[in-house]
Amino acid sequence: MAQYAAPGQPDSVVTYRDRYDHFIGGEYVPPAQGGYFANPTPVTGEDFTEIARGTAEDVDRALDAAHGASRAWGRTSVAERANVLNRIADRMEANLEKLAVAETWDNGKAVRETLAADLPLAIDHFRYFAGAIRAQEGGISQIDEDLVAYHFHEPLGVVGQIIPWNFPILMAVWKLAPALAAGNAVVLKPAEQTPASIHVLMELIADLLPPGVVNVVNGFGVEAGKPLASSRRISKIAFTGETTTGRLIMQYASENIIPVTLELGGKSPNVFFADVAAQRDAFYDKALEGFTMFALNQGEVCTCPSRALIQDDIYDQFLGDAVERTKAVRQGNPLDTETMIGAQASNDQLEKILSYIDIGKQEGAKVLTGGGRADLGGELSGGYYVTPTVFEGDNKMRIFQEEIFGPVVAVTRFADYDDAMKTANDTLYGLGAGVWSRDGGVAYRAGRDIQAGRVWVNNYHAYPAHAAFGGYKQSGIGRENHRMMLDHYQQTKNLLVSYSQNAQGFF
Amino acid sequence: MTRVALTPEAADVLRRLRADHGDLMFHQSGGCCDGSAPMCYRFGEFRTGSSDVHLGDLEVDSFKVPIWMSLAQFELWSHTHLTIDVVPGRGSGFSLEAPLGVRFLVRSRLLSAMEL
Numbered sequence: 001m002a003q004y005a006a007p008g009q010p011d012s013v014v015t016y017r018d019r020y021d022h023f024i025g026g027e028y029v030p031p032a033q034g035g036y037f038a039n040p041t042p043v044t045g046e047d048f049t050e051i052a053r054g055t056a057e058d059v060d061r062a063l064d065a066a067h068g069a070s071r072a073w074g075r076t077s078v079a080e081r082a083n084v085l086n087r088i089a090d091r092m093e094a095n096l097e098k099l100a101v102a103e104t105w106d107n108g109k110a111v112r113e114t115l116a117a118d119l120p121l122a123i124d125h126f127r128y129f130a131g132a133i134r135a136q137e138g139g140i141s142q143i144d145e146d147l148v149a150y151h152f153h154e155p156l157g158v159v160g161q162i163i164p165w166n167f168p169i170l171m172a173v174w175k176l177a178p179a180l181a182a183g184n185a186v187v188l189k190p191a192e193q194t195p196a197s198i199h200v201l202m203e204l205i206a207d208l209l210p211p212g213v214v215n216v217v218n219g220f221g222v223e224a225g226k227p228l229a230s231s232r233r234i235s236k237i238a239f240t241g242e243t244t245t246g247r248l249i250m251q252y253a254s255e256n257i258i259p260v261t262l263e264l265g266g267k268s269p270n271v272f273f274a275d276v277a278a279q280r281d282a283f284y285d286k287a288l289e290g291f292t293m294f295a296l297n298q299g300e301v302c303t304c305p306s307r308a309l310i311q312d313d314i315y316d317q318f319l320g321d322a323v324e325r326t327k328a329v330r331q332g333n334p335l336d337t338e339t340m341i342g343a344q345a346s347n348d349q350l351e352k353i354l355s356y357i358d359i360g361k362q363e364g365a366k367v368l369t370g371g372g373r374a375d376l377g378g379e380l381s382g383g384y385y386v387t388p389t390v391f392e393g394d395n396k397m398r399i400f401q402e403e404i405f406g407p408v409v410a411v412t413r414f415a416d417y418d419d420a421m422k423t424a425n426d427t428l429y430g431l432g433a434g435v436w437s438r439d440g441g442v443a444y445r446a447g448r449d450i451q452a453g454r455v456w457v458n459n460y461h462a463y464p465a466h467a468a469f470g471g472y473k474q475s476g477i478g479r480e481n482h483r484m485m486l487d488h489y490q491q492t493k494n495l496l497v498s499y500s501q502n503a504q505g506f507f
Numbered sequence: 508m509t510r511v512a513l514t515p516e517a518a519d520v521l522r523r524l525r526a527d528h529g530d531l532m533f534h535q536s537g538g539c540c541d542g543s544a545p546m547c548y549r550f551g552e553f554r555t556g557s558s559d560v561h562l563g564d565l566e567v568d569s570f571k572v573p574i575w576m577s578l579a580q581f582e583l584w585s586h587t588h589l590t591i592d593v594v595p596g597r598g599s600g601f602s603l604e605a606p607l608g609v610r611f612l613v614r615s616r617l618l619s620a621m622e623l
Contacts, residue, residue: 037597037606053606164540165599191540191599221601242542243577244534245600248553265539302539348596348610352544359587359615398615401583403542428537428579474538474579 004335007105014098016049020199025065026211032057042108042343045382051195054219056227062187062215063233066158069212070185074155085130089123106197108343122173128465129181132483146500152493155183156235160228164240165191166300182489187215193346261478265403266431269424270305273437274313287436291322293460295388299407303432308411315413343383350384353406365393421449430472434460511563517593535576545611546602587615
């Protein structure tokens, strides 16, 4: 067991500054209106830094910087851009602990996860897109003997990106890496709940990027996010969040006729077929872990497997084992490497989760374990902790239909394959799903029948850069990860070239 | 019947927001992150359409604040009564109250047989 010293302590691997301005044009720039807001750590609830409160003037300034940089950046060779991305990855890797502890302090998540998942995935993401952009090819279509269509990829120019608070660095990198690889300049707005860790990253990598290629404007959604999303000076807006803001962003984008990518969450079913329990072996243990994945990142994952569907034949046994597994999840100081579940990201998030636990109980769902706020004592008493909670109920209940974004799973049963698919698809969303079976045929068919953009088969919560991620139904538009993501940040230029000397024959 | 209500604390925040921004509206969100939270906008900022349901109006002093929700979501929520409350925090999204250091929150109860 090891516990990292809290940032601000003399022996901490990371020190936050007392204040962060906007990162614009390669330097730190104070907010035009001079406002700052305090940023608390969810670990203790205490403020640890203050952050520039951006407004439209700051967004404009960032857009000036981005437009100033985008043309030159878009014309660099792919080798040059790939080298920059690889250098960023190397720098992050050399500072992995520092970034991981910074992320834990800003977001509240367990350092075990930031060390093993958030940061390694972010690093790999830069490397993946460094490789992908170099391997990308345009196309040549020979239309006829004398007419050739050349297809080139061109950057969009300047893009806006609005980042969620659940994986502040990783989600920023999911958007930054493909956008930069494709040759765009970026104005990025972090979430106001987790505005700080990105600056630890920017300070580390600022010297690797030409000024203006990446600009970070902090602030509140209505004051900084809206001017960015509604700006006529962006060629695209990418957003991860919820449906109402997603619609509002589409509305703004429609005014400017620019593309959007939206990742708006889910209510992901995790389906356990009876043969999972055919033996008490390593696979059975893996399936139980798969159930418990609802607690990963405190449940603050858009693909949280927040509905568990268990087949009748094994229901009592499997659920009993799964509840025991859930009880074994270690909750504690997020800076302790043995801690498995840390703090919710904000007080309002904590309150929202508790309001859902309340309506779940009112609707008659049964609490099998957890069901409330956890007081971890000492300085952690002020933090935002929820005990991993297992509800048993019916798919029509609101806790089965709404994304709680906390460590709460709602469990129900199914009779057969068709019943499982009916319940799995009885949701407004279609982002993630899990299918667990020893029968490859069943697992394959279920994976195809579930209306979701990512179906994990016999695993869950893996996020390799080379696998496309995105939603069906109300979970959003577009994809993240995978080489195909480059297309989301590129225009297609077609040169249609005639090599004939003769008139076309119309006039 | 009324489907929506307001706590006195939330009413105070609405008074302040109205003084700063003029007429207001709510649209109840769903999905990731701040999903399932009510979003407060200047009236007309968010374009509602045929895919939305008007749940009712919150009355504060002499002004009203309409609440909307998507029809698909309403079909799943229609058996519950919603009270708009406010808690310390800052949410995300473009909701107007965030800069005040508070966040609107929905508290729910089941509608009784008589109410339905």
